[in-house]
Each structure stands twice: as structure tokens, then as C-alpha cells.
Amino acid sequence: MKFDTSIVQTRFQSPLGTIIIAATAKGLAGLWFEGQRHLPPELVEPSVWPSDPDHPVLKEVMQQLTAYFAGQRSRFDVPLDLAHGTAFQQSVWQALLGIPQGGTASYSEVGRRIGKPTAVRAVGAAVGRNPVSIIVPCHRVMGANGALTGYAGGLDRKTALLKLEGVLQEHRS
Incomplete structure (x- = not known):
């Protein structure tokens, strides 16, 4: 980039x-x-x-x-400068912005949203290169079966972010 x-x-x-x-x-x-x-x-x-x-x-x-x-904000409102990515990456990052807090999407669903339903691997690569973690919510992208798949910041952080947003529940023993 x-x-x-x-x-x-x-x-x-x-x-x-x-x-x-x-x-x-x-x-x-x-x-x-x-x-x-x-x-x-x-x-x-x-x-x-x-x-x-x-x-x-x-x-x-x-x-x-x-x-x-602190659990007091669910949306971010800041101007973004994503011009350093390729046109394809930018389209994926824009699609990520459409995943609401409390929701998730699969890599194939993101591919469908940008009109590239068979580009699952390329979508995954673009998600992994997302330069604006949290605000461009790449942590909301899951594997096709709902599995917690890769996150450049680490799966422990992805899990914590999804728990903060109410997607994952705390396990009680």
C-alpha cells in the first residue's frame, strides 16, 4: 500500500x-x-x-x-481516507462498512455484495489488509459456517470485539 x-x-x-x-x-x-x-x-x-x-x-x-x-457508541462518524488501497480493496472495505454492529457476514456474502461472488479468496485477502480495523469492521466477517476465522489483530481481539458488540455471548460455567 x-x-x-x-x-x-x-x-x-x-x-x-x-x-x-x-x-x-x-x-x-x-x-x-x-x-x-x-x-x-x-x-x-x-x-x-x-x-x-x-x-x-x-x-x-x-x-x-x-x-x-465503554459501550456508549455503536457507530463511528469520522471521514475516511482509504485511497491507498486498490479499487478492489476499496470496494471490499466499503462493503464492510455496511455490516451493522451486532451483525456479521461471511466472506462469500461480502463477495456477493460487491458483485464478485466467486472472489472469496480475494475478498479474504482484502479483508485481511483492511487498514482501518474496528471502524471498518473486518472483525464482523466470519467463515461460511460462522467460524471465527483470521483477524490481523489476533483472534483473541476479534472475539473480544464481537463480545463487546453483543455478537458473541460470554460463556458461563
Whole structure:
């Protein structure tokens, strides 16, 4: 992925670990868990993206994430800058935005939504490369049989996010 040269970043401490948030003048361009798969090389220490915790988009994202993790927000309202993905990736990421909190979709269902019903593997690859975790809800994509399949941030985090959103219930013994 080729990111805009104006990108800035900051770190946010969440209940699921440190989150790196990145934005351009156009909007939110990235949200990754520290150490997750597909983390842009520009963020590997030392980061080449300057830190700017006062950037208005980054500040808004941190406020909305705080409310989300407190169970006080179910939707995000921030401008997105997803221009660094391919046209296919962008179509998949837009389809993910249509999965409501409390809902899930299979990879094949996402493929049908973008008019590519046989592109399940390509959809899976695009979901895995989603640069805006949580807000572009790739954690809501499940295997065809409802199985908790891959998540670049780790299956433990995917499970925690789905429990927070009421998709999965806590197991009681």
C-alpha cells in the first residue's frame, strides 16, 4: 500500500492493547493494533510517520474509540481516507462498512455484495489488509459456517470485539 505523504499518527491505549491511529488531511487512513499482521513498514520503530496527537481527526477517533470501548457508541462518524488501497480493496472495505454492529457476514456474502461472488479468496485477502480495523469492521466477517476465522489483530481481539458488540455471548460455567 502506498500512503499519502502527509500522514501523521498517534497511539491510543485501548482495553485490547495499544492502537496506532493514522490520518491525512482527508481523513482516517489507518487504525492498527500494535504488532498486528500487515502493519505498514513506516510504523515499525523508528516510525517515519510523525506523531501528532492534536490532529483533529486523530483526536476525534480517540474520543469515539473511548466511547466505543465503554459501550456508549455503536457507530463511528469520522471521514475516511482509504485511497491507498486498490479499487478492489476499496470496494471490499466499503462493503464492510455496511455490516451493522451486532451483525456479521461471511466472506462469500461480502463477495456477493460487491458483485464478485466467486472472489472469496480475494475478498479474504482484502479483508485481511483492511487498514482501518474496528471502524471498518473486518472483525464482523466470519467463515461460511460462522467460524471465527483470521483477524490481523489476533483472534483473541476479534472475539473480544464481537463480545463487546453483543455478537458473541460470554460463556458461563
